[in-house]
Every structure is written in C-alpha cells, then in structure tokens.
Amino acid sequence: MAEDTLSPAITQKLLAAVNPERLLQTATALVEVPSPTRSAGAAADRLAAILREDGFRVERPEADWPESPAVVTRLDSGRPGRTLQFDGHLDTVHLPFAPPRFEQGVLHGSGASDMKGGIAAFVEALRVLQETGTLSGGGVLLTAHDHHEGPWGDGRQLRALIDAGYTGDGVLLPEYLGDRLALAGRGAGIFEVTISREEPPVHEVLRPEGLPDVMGAGVELASRFARWQPELEQQRDPYSGHDSVFIGKFHAGEIYNQSPRECRLNGTRRWVTPGFGKQAEADFHRRLQNLARDTRTRVSADFHFMAEAFRIDPADPLVLALQSAHGAAAGGPLPLGGKPFVDDGNVFCNRAGIPALTHGPLAQGAHTVNETVTLDELVRVARVYALTAAAYC
Numbered sequence: 001m002a003e004d005t006l007s008p009a010i011t012q013k014l015l016a017a018v019n020p021e022r023l024l025q026t027a028t029a030l031v032e033v034p035s036p037t038r039s040a041g042a043a044a045d046r047l048a049a050i051l052r053e054d055g056f057r058v059e060r061p062e063a064d065w066p067e068s069p070a071v072v073t074r075l076d077s078g079r080p081g082r083t084l085q086f087d088g089h090l091d092t093v094h095l096p097f098a099p100p101r102f103e104q105g106v107l108h109g110s111g112a113s114d115m116k117g118g119i120a121a122f123v124e125a126l127r128v129l130q131e132t133g134t135l136s137g138g139g140v141l142l143t144a145h146d147h148h149e150g151p152w153g154d155g156r157q158l159r160a161l162i163d164a165g166y167t168g169d170g171v172l173l174p175e176y177l178g179d180r181l182a183l184a185g186r187g188a189g190i191f192e193v194t195i196s197r198e199e200p201p202v203h204e205v206l207r208p209e210g211l212p213d214v215m216g217a218g219v220e221l222a223s224r225f226a227r228w229q230p231e232l233e234q235q236r237d238p239y240s241g242h243d244s245v246f247i248g249k250f251h252a253g254e255i256y257n258q259s260p261r262e263c264r265l266n267g268t269r270r271w272v273t274p275g276f277g278k279q280a281e282a283d284f285h286r287r288l289q290n291l292a293r294d295t296r297t298r299v300s301a302d303f304h305f306m307a308e309a310f311r312i313d314p315a316d317p318l319v320l321a322l323q324s325a326h327g328a329a330a331g332g333p334l335p336l337g338g339k340p341f342v343d344d345g346n347v348f349c350n351r352a353g354i355p356a357l358t359h360g361p362l363a364q365g366a367h368t369v370n371e372t373v374t375l376d377e378l379v380r381v382a383r384v385y386a387l388t389a390a391a392y393c
Contacts, residue, residue: 017128027120040146041068064160081137085168089148113363118174125385138393170318174360180337184239187309218263240338307346325387
C-alpha cells in the first residue's frame, strides 16, 4: 500500500486488534528463558513454538551458529508489494539472570527492555495483521537471532542471515529508542592499545637512564587524543553528531613504586561518514606508529570494527510509513534525529543495502540487572509496527 493511503477504517481495525494481555504473555514467555549471548537456543525454541501455535510456518536456519539456530517466519499477502522485515536479537548481556515479574503495569526481567519486549511486540503485530487481513500487498518477514551482544558475540548470525537472503525491502529493529526517528548513525571501532618495552619491570629508584616509560607514553597518547578531538568534531552530521575518540580504560603497573613494562588503553573511535571505517582504522594505526617512534616504545593495537556509519533518506518510503503509523498510534510524528549507539541497523544499511529504522519501546535498564518496560509502551510499538507494515507493504 502507498504510505499515505491508510484508511481510517484499517487504522482503527489495527489499533483495536492489538491484545495487551496476549502481548504481555508473549513477552513474559520470552523473558523467562535465560539467553546469554551465544546460548540463546532455548529462547529461540520458545519463540518458534509461540509462532507455530499461532499458525505461522517457521524456519530455523543455522546461519553460522548451529548452537542457536535463528527463527524466521513470514506473512505473505499473496499480492505484489514490498516486504517489511521485523528483526531482533534474542540474546542478552552476561549478567545474573532476573526472572520476569509484572507489577503496576511494568514488566521486569532480563531482556525485558533489550529486546525481548520489542520482539514480543513484533509477534503481536504479525498476529493482528494476519487476523485482520489488512495487508493489501507484499508481506512481512520476521527474523530473530543470537550473537548480538558484545564482547561475547560478534554478529556472525545476522551477517549469515543477510548473506543467505533473509532480508526485506526495509527493516525495523526494536531497540530501546522510542523518542526519535534515527536517520543516521555513527560507525564505530573498539580499540585496545598496548604500549610495551623489552626491559623488565623495575623499582622506580633503580631505573636506568633512558629507560622507555610506557606509562608516560600512555599519558602522551591520551593527551594526543585530547588534542585530536576538536579536529574530529569538525566532521559533523546534522543527525548523528560528530566524529570522536574516547578512552575509557587505562591500566599500567602492579604496585605504586614500580616502573611497569606494559601499559594498556581501551576506548572507541566513532565516525559519521558512511564508508569511512577503513580510513579511520588506517589513520588510527598511523598515529600509534608516530607515538612508538617518539617515545621509543613498542605500540600495538587491536582495532575491532563494530559497524559502519549510515544515513537514510528522509523521503524513503519506510520513513514515511513509520511516521504515518506513529501519528495514528501516538498522535503525531517522531522528531528526526540520530542513533546514539551502534546496532544491527548499521549492518542492514551497509551489508544488505536496505533502510533500517530503529524504533522500540521507551524501556529502561538495558545492560543492567534491572531491565523494565511498561505494557503501555509495548502496546504502543506493536500498534506502530502493524500500521507501518500496512502502510509500507
């Protein structure tokens, strides 16, 4: 359907069809199954069983991770049109498991906000589209997978799904970003720099003259990065902000009066320009070579490429469909903005070449033991997802 032709009758039918009790039951059923990254197989099994109970045909492609095969299902109208993909990760960060509980309109538990609540909203949207028969063309593809959360996962299962053709014409992701419509996101790499010398650790008062100072070299690197930051901030995007370099961890030495042999720094390098990742990494290593020369130390680095930057056309049909859907479900369009974090949308935009919009419930506590999401928010996004599909497909 064209993105501006949702009739009031179809809109009201979809809004009314979302069943809060059923949605909560689905979210609770997913949250109650522990699924730390690389071990989400039982949660995937639970999702597959739920979909089959609702009459959907389910595929379980291994997608480069046979320990936890992915979950795939489709709703096809039988008529020409676009395919909208709902995609989410079932794995959670490696923290103590918190079982689900529902109190005063709020669902608590591991994965409630990131992102089993959002996946449950996808399932509910798929149900109401099937029950109401409101897809005038095209179809919906739902995919769910493991191997998302770092540092335990490396995204291999999603990449394998994309490479195997499990993609739509556009994709929605239910990360906990509900206050804006992100049309751009920065690329990012995680680095670990190791500065070392050949000479062993030594008491500070016994240091020979000219001994390379690895801790001093680490301080110098941090200082150089601080001076580099204003230059990086000249590279800007109206939605995603600016380039950056950040050090979040600095470690050296074993005791207070020892001149150490090694110093390690960990942080991130982020950029706003799509396709700039290789150049960003090469420039990073060049700066480290200069540091090694100037400080007479050995400097090595592990630069882990997380994802490339992306931009989405504000006039893309998926953007227009989601804005129309949000207006119908929540009373107005979302403000346009940038995505503050890297998620699987970066991968879809760059690897699959399709627009990827991140919009999920305004949930709390992601990556903590206190994840929460309100039922009202799950209902809101389920309605938005169903309406977006009806407008886009």
